Amino acid sequence: MKTVKQMIQETEMSKAYYQAVFGIEKEGLRVNDSGQLAVTDHSKKFGNRTYHPYIQTDYSESQLELITPPLNSIQESYNWLTALHDVVLQTLPEDEAIWPISMPMVLPNEKDISVAKLDNKADVLYRETLTRKYGKKKQMISGVHYNFELDSQLILRLYESQTEYTTLTSFKSMIYLKLAKNFLRYRWLLTYLLGASPIVDESFFTSQELPKKYVRSIRSSHYGYVNQSEVSVSFETIEDYVQSLQNMVAKGFLSEEKEFYSAVRFRGTKDAEELLTKGISYLELRSFDLDPFDSAGMSKGTMEFVHLFCLYMIWMDETATMKEIEIGEEMSQLTAMENPVSVSQFQEEGLELLKQMENMIHLTTDSEAASRCLQEVRNQLKNPTLTIAARMVQEIEEKGSYIEFALELAKQYKDEATKRPYNLRGFDYLEMSTQLLIFDALQKGVQVEVLDSQDQFLKLTMGQHVEFVKNGNMTAKDSYIAPLIMENKTVTKKILDSAGFHVPAGEEYTTIDEAKAAFWRYKNKSVVVKPKSTNYGLGISIFKQAPVKNDYEQAIEIAFKEDIAVLVEEYISGTEYRFFVLDGKVSAILLRIPANVVGDGQKTIKELVQDKNKDPLRGEEKHRSPLEKIALGEIEQLMLKGQGYTIESIPEKDKRVYLRENSNISTGGDSIDVTDEIDESYKKAAIRMTETIGAKISGIDLIIPDPTIPSENEQHGYTVIEANFNPAMHMHAYVYKGKGRRLTMEVLNMLFPELNEDVSSTGKTH
Template identity: 50%
Template sequence: MNFKTLLENKELQPYLLKARYGVEREGQRVTLAGDLVDTLHPTTLGNRKYHPYIQTDFAETQLELITPVAQSISELFDFLTAIHEVAYRSMNPEEMIWPLSMPPMLPEKEEDILIAQLDNFEDVLYRRYLAKSYGRRKQMVSGIHYNFEFSDELLQKMFALQSEIKEYTAFKTAVYLKVTRNYLHYSWLVTYLFGATPVSEARYFEGDERPNEPVRSIRNSSHGYKNHPDVKVSYESLEQYIVDLERMVNEGKLSEEKEFYSVVRFRGGKKMADLAEAGIRYIELRNLDLNPFAPCGISEEQAEFLHLFLLFLLWKEEEAPAHIWVTDGERKNEEVALEHPLQATRYQEEALETLIALQAFIEEQGLRVSDGLMGTYIEMVKTPAETVAGKLYTQSQKTSQKEVATKIALENHARAWAKPYQLAGFTQMELSTQIFMFDAIQKGIQVEVLDDRDQFLKLSVGNHVEYVKNANMTSKDSYIVPLLMANKTVTKKVLDQAGFRVPKGREFSSLEEAVTAYPEFAGQGIVVKPKSTNYGIGISIFKEGASLEDYQAALRVAFEADEDVLVEEFFSGTEYRFFVIDGKVKGILLRVPANVKGDGERTIEALVAEKNRDPLRGTNHRSPLEKIQLGDLEKIALKSQGYDITDVPAKDEIVYLRDNSNISSGGDSIEVTEMFNEDYKEVAVKAVKALGAVICGIDLIIPDHTIPASEKDAYGIIEGNFNPAMMMHIYPHKGIGPRLTMDVLELLFPEMF
């Protein structure tokens, strides 16, 4: 099969860079001092029996982070970054992830390396076998597995353009076999560029196993964690590969197929046995050391380079029969792996030629790649100090490899904890969705972003699928309920019929009609508001009643915003937001207008600046709270109290900078659930039930929460919210917020709790 000619067909051009990717990243948990921990896998991460994202590898301390299949490199890294962040924030805050493939100093006694405490006894038995066969120390090395699949569109079109292979499955297998043989032949180049295990830490090697350090990659050399040398298989054909592997197992050289630690592993059906039938569906590259300079152990540029390199290897002709071609590569790889990291490789010329050929291929095919990508790697070939191993070794020379690694780990740790209300990789989404995804990943619930701009997620556990939008719109609420809550008149009628106190009032569809009704509203506190708009637009409040003139003016404003206008009695009291999920009050929030508390020394301006230093405060809804502004509205509010921003309020005096209590204009959110007795919670729960809602934020106006809710006019209800804000509850200004996102997850997947 001449893949070279085939790939050059111009029709394929739009599909060449389409592929599917996945990454597995291993990493040891260490203390903040960079020492291996002796703690168990974090319990917050749910059960490893099913966890799709966060597992342990050989040892209990050895995290394995697994991305789902991604359709692009950026999607891959969004998920990889997010899973890292979840892992970090699910661990003890005093622990972090070791950024090197070589483990930190290991325990003196081998038996102190704790094998992963898995539920499945077979998994434990397998690890015990490995410990016995290779020693526990050897198993402590970590790496990156890079899963790669050409897009089905590309392969289908290639398949259609040829006639030599009749079956699509066979065609795909041929593609991956060629790529694999070439990759095995050129693996030395990957080891040269990305090798990152120059030096071992104490107690990794026993006796005289240790190579002549520093090298480029201990892990990719014969000193790494490799099969015993008598394990050999052929890559000539899939049939031969399977026959060989089966023979190894039958002869007892391998305990089972998965013990075969090749640089490239074929992936097909669920089990190795399915491979013959299913053919090769994708390949897994296993020769990548953790890149300490990439927070996730592999950089986006590396991932992009590998894709281009694999495509190039499909195109590039093999220059010898399979067994020679592969064996030749293995020999060169061992040489390169054991070279001094700061010395030029003996294959420098061939490396340069190969990369320049790759560059030419990219240009020839018109592939769009990141700026400077190839230049970086060409430069690495010319300057060994620029390789990953070169850089790591150079930096370690100044102090020690441990100190360099610890410093990097601390930086990663600090970044993961800096904004606990965000989820890296998905920061373009709404905060509530970010935290919802965080919780789902932590719990081991599979998450797929169906539409990030629409906050639309698909969650699944086995066959159980749930779709969720905005982290609070789910299958548990019915279609009619949000429509009911969106209509203030309908909401009031329903609550009224159910016996709740709602503001009396009327709906008008003409100014004249509303003006005529003035006598009904004269002399009492009223609210004039558009029927269906939101966010306070067009609303006028007359706490003490309105003159006919003011009433008319307010109507005109309201009718500008909507064709229907409500005039309602005004409820005086404090407004509390009750967040109800599945018949339970999960949080009660008081919102207080933007304010500062005087200390008798600092100006209002300075007090605002200090308050804004809270990491929970940001701008543009990227944080649970907003920074207090000092704009016109704030200055008017101050002026009405006789203040200027340069004034110094007395000690403990509260100065308000806004009339409205919206969090979006710098207000404080205060968690007050404990302050309330059960009676008001019952009112909220029953009102939400009357509305038919399962997830609902309901606002109660309460003049005095110490008076029993059953007293006359103890409370009033104005509306229910079908898309209630969640972050102001979860990360309040004061108090400990309820984890509403986890409550929603429990509602959706009770089987996981």
């Protein structure tokens, strides 16, 4: 028979060999400020656990389980895991964090540990069985499960290149069975590298004695989360596996098949029986301790090494026998109990494995990144102080206890996840509004797929209900024509005007002569002359005083240089407000004011700017945060000069000094939420305008001289300047002053009204 190695080389599938699907499940206990188990309920903000695909509770109500969807690359998987941590940590109460290591903190009495409050009766009963059998405390051990599936096209091509296996299913099962067997034989190396539970509080064990010294992994040792000794399942063949597993359940050694805590599980079927017909779809590798040095519980480097390790388990010529598997299990146990700073007793075998893996890489992708990854591992194998467990021991010694060590990290990760709430790490290559919307979807358990990242195109799914979203709020709830109306300023104006709203008087002209001949219409008015499609303000002339004929004609000529159509509009003075209208409501009103500082009588303008720029809402990079740093460039200095200042001037106390004329956020302006301060009449007008256009979502810009005086039909208190489709949402969420408005959540609720139904019926079972 051909070896897998041969098949891959013959079919030139070397690169394809590295294609795989990954899925991570990561458990973690909630911990409070003082390092105790958080015994609060799983937050209702996480929606409904009955279907939540990403944020679940494992055994206990306090034990979070974060689940990534199956993804095509390690980078994506790691991104998702990071994002889920951001969502959870930002949603938890301020005094709660996630315990970053596998072994728990000092636990309360068993009676104070709540089993997860699930709706499904069977899930609750199962947890009761576990409690009886293992005790509550052991169930609190947390870890990472790594789901691994080879590319389906690859499997197909390899299958086609051989003749021994006559069905794709049997071929695929052979591959995965080989992987599983060899994994069990060699997994001691992962225990050595990734073991990260050197110690636990003495109160943890009620019936067993504590290890006397630091070890590599309590969790992976016999102290850990293992089946009772009667449990014995064969990996010889699929048939043996199914039969022996079913036998264990029949004998009552296991309450259910899923109670079998092997380091590898066969996945993709509803039960073992089905493996006989459907075969194995993918593997779940379960032997990983939480890595406290990575906020996600497993580093990207580790994920990559596990991938290479799995590939080598397939690539190698031999397949471990049952006897060898037993030896492998024993080797892992021994490794788990080794002193973290000692050299592995199996170092030689480990180095040989790495050499063979290096060879595999050389014969396939010859990837430098993969070689570097192996080199890292080789260093750790040679120098045990570089392993996670050894590094933990060192830090635990320094801090005085592992509780201190872990709590400090928990707080650090909480802090990192909450300090830039406008960014969702792992998705921060997207626009801010899209990041916020994804955050909300992940929080509520709406499935998210990024269909196109350049286009900010998302697919959101709840059960059978699918919605597509582009740029955060372009959805099926809006009609095709509404944004097209808003995109065309002339059309918008005509429609709003004929519906009786107050728009700036003015007309569109398509010839210079016609525009000049219309001077009589404007000669007593303040006007703006502008190209129909305005770009960066080119070609715009503003006459705050009524123009004289010559100036007007010149302005017309300038504007026509930029466009084939020119608008002449009444100039409106007053303050401009952005009304965000969503689904028949004004969800937010924002006032933007130009970049400014307020004097304290002591600091220079330069210092005041520096202070103001420290606000984390003013990001380091452009367009990555809800506010921008105030610059001190030419324009700002000119603006200061016009007011008699330099950047070294010291403005008197409470004196507001402007550094820009324009109020754009992008040039350092302030955003002020005034939703609750504007008279209802203006909100009603904005809502009616949005209805007139036929839109669900619109950003209506009104100029209002005094928003406390109600607008009346005869005496409009506003002028409507623009109706914007796809209005920005992030700028309302995190404001310089006032209350932030979570508009993305409103979009999500509009798309999925069932989200709100669910919250009110937590009792039902799906």
